[in-house]
Amino acid sequence: HSISVSELEKLQVLGHGNSGTVYKVRHRRTSNIYALKVVKGDCDPIVRRQLHREIDILRRTDHPQVVCCHGIIEKPTGDFAIVMEYMDVGTLETVLLTTGTLSERTLADVARQVLSGLSYLHSHRIIHRDIKPSNLLVNQKMEVKIADFGVSKIMGRTLDPCNSYVGTCAYMSPERFDPDAYGGSYDGYAADVWSLGLTLLELYLGHFPLVSGPGERPDWATLMCAICFGDPPSSPVGTSDEFRSFIECCLQKESSKRWSAHQLLSHPFVCHAIP
Numbered sequence: 001h002s003i004s005v006s007e008l009e010k011l012q013v014l015g016h017g018n019s020g021t022v023y024k025v026r027h028r029r030t031s032n033i034y035a036l037k038v039v040k041g042d043c044d045p046i047v048r049r050q051l052h053r054e055i056d057i058l059r060r061t062d063h064p065q066v067v068c069c070h071g072i073i074e075k076p077t078g079d080f081a082i083v084m085e086y087m088d089v090g091t092l093e094t095v096l097l098t099t100g101t102l103s104e105r106t107l108a109d110v111a112r113q114v115l116s117g118l119s120y121l122h123s124h125r126i127i128h129r130d131i132k133p134s135n136l137l138v139n140q141k142m143e144v145k146i147a148d149f150g151v152s153k154i155m156g157r158t159l160d161p162c163n164s165y166v167g168t169c170a171y172m173s174p175e176r177f178d179p180d181a182y183g184g185s186y187d188g189y190a191a192d193v194w195s196l197g198l199t200l201l202e203l204y205l206g207h208f209p210l211v212s213g214p215g216e217r218p219d220w221a222t223l224m225c226a227i228c229f230g231d232p233p234s235s236p237v238g239t240s241d242e243f244r245s246f247i248e249c250c251l252q253k254e255s256s257k258r259w260s261a262h263q264l265l266s267h268p269f270v271c272h273a274i275p
């Protein structure tokens with residue numbers, strides 16, 4: 001049952017991003033609510049490529065912790081739209097802004113869910129490459145789902161014209177800046193684990209871990225220096241041993257020492273979490 005644009009009524013804007021606009025929409029016939037990501041046909045070629053990659057990945061994934069795609073719409077104008085399940089709480093970024101920092105207990109549950117999604121993606125040779133609070137969606141059931149595959153990579157593809165990275169570099173791992181120093185047996189998957197470690201720490205602290213407070217906005221060079229030459233961020237005094245150890249396993253600068261998503265699913269911080 002394909003969905004056409006004319007059957008969808010726009011209710012509100014959910015977010016703007018690099019690639020386009022995401023709307024909350026209602027399907028007139030069924031009254032179902034969806035999220036609709038719309039990308040203009042006349043957009044930048046890079047954005048267009050990103051969109052095709054995102055569609056490609058959404059089509060081949062099926063997992064409770066990966067946002068579900070209900071259809072792809074292409075208009076004669078060249079505009080593209082992705083019909084997705086609507087996540088009614090928003091993103092972990094909005095959760096942080098509206099309800100404040102997350103407790104270790106909540107974070108353990110978030111970590112377990114994101115790791116489950118990442119482990120699935122990695123076993124399907126997909127690297128997300130842009131894990132951060134605003135790309136992790138949440139619903140009322142406290143389900144967390146990975147979204148926004150615009151800069152993701154499918155491994156083993158020889159035809160990958162766009163290896164350059166577009167997006168924020170704040171959550172990028174040391175080996176992505178400097179593969180020679182931190183790459184070891186660099187395969188790319190470990191970069192998602194680094195980003196998850198930073199994300200969880202941010203949700204605990206209430207600000208990005210590589211800056212000292214909420215208001216600080218460092219430039220690209222400052223961030224790169226902090227990531228490559230500084231010690232990796234660690235969980236603050238007062239946190240549990242399990243949480244501290246978990247963050248340490250995610251934020252190993254040398255990518256080959258970092259635990260994989262699959263390994264982290266059996267880390268005490270996560271597997272002792274009460275769902």
Ligand code: ADP
Nearest residue numbers: 014015017018019022035084085086087134148
């Ligand atoms: P971009 O590549 O433009 O960042 P995203 O897929 O991350 O695109 O979407 C941008 C924003 O739209 C998200 O940060 C989020 O606020 C909102 N959004 C995206 N998908 C959904 C969804 N399925 N349900 C609810 N909100 C969503």
Ligand code: MG
Nearest residue numbers: 017134135148
């Ligand atoms: Mg995004």
